[in-house]
Amino acid sequence: MTKRLAPATPTTLDETDRALLAALAADARQPVSELARRVGLSAPSTAERVRRLEAQGVIERFTVQIDPRALGFTLQAIVRVKPLPGQLHLVEDVIRRIPEFVECDKVTGDDCFICRLYLHSIEQLDEILSKVTERAETSTAIVKSTPVARRLPPLG
Amino acid sequence: MTKRLAPATPTTLDETDRALLAALAADARQPVSELARRVGLSAPSTAERVRRLEAQGVIERFTVQIDPRALGFTLQAIVRVKPLPGQLHLVEDVIRRIPEFVECDKVTGDDCFICRLYLHSIEQLDEILSKVTERAETSTAIVKSTPVARRLPPLG
DNA sequence: GGTGAAATTATTTGGGT
């Protein structure tokens, strides 16, 4: 069941919208009154902007960022996956079904998929990859640090 | 006023906490009363749990997920970066300073960094990478689709 | 887009299981 229903409307965002998005990205729970103060509008106008951004699909959802370590995931790996001939769709399905793959992109080039894997321990790596290696060649890199954690792109 | 001081306390999360996190990840704006109903607790207890999860650093922050296409980023690339001898720290700084790099991990193996790049157009690729290629070899893959968009790992 | 009152919602408190 894939979501992504809003077709990413080609919208024109003004400076106020961008300021709103930046403020919400930093703290999505701040009161509308404070958001309003930050962007220099009244609270109702601000609330309506936020609703519009949601309806347009600019804001995909309100969510929480969770520390994976708190869930016991002490390791992360980036895995490049190159399916064997004829195994492309199957490999994609396998990856989708393994919840420890928290992210996967299909890309151009020799490696078909680039995925992010959360692990409780290094032993789990083989355990999980074994479900993939029957159908693909993999190349794994262990994350040592994260110089840039998921951040907003420039809004300007 | 920055927050994010909690060092990812090694905490024990019970089933209720996990259910809360899942519900909040899906919709961080639902009223405490509804959260409470979902996890089978009273509203005050639920509110306190959420506060505790925040204080512990399990919840890093409340945020919004923004559709990059709405910001005009119609293209994504995964870039592997292998700094030239002696350029490692400088390359890391350069990447950090280019806001279109929305994510970057330092990993084991031949390629030192694996990064995600948001682009307005394919022309922007060279424009941005030129700031890196003076100091590193790069290998770029364009994202064609995203079989798994950022999701929660298993909470069990 | 602004204003101000009504309706929801969250928070706090006290007492109890």
Place this chain on the structure above:
DNA sequence: ACCCAAATAATTTCACC
């Protein structure tokens, strides 16, 4: 640790300008 219920306080929503 949690529940309940009530009081307080805050926020969002809904008229209308």
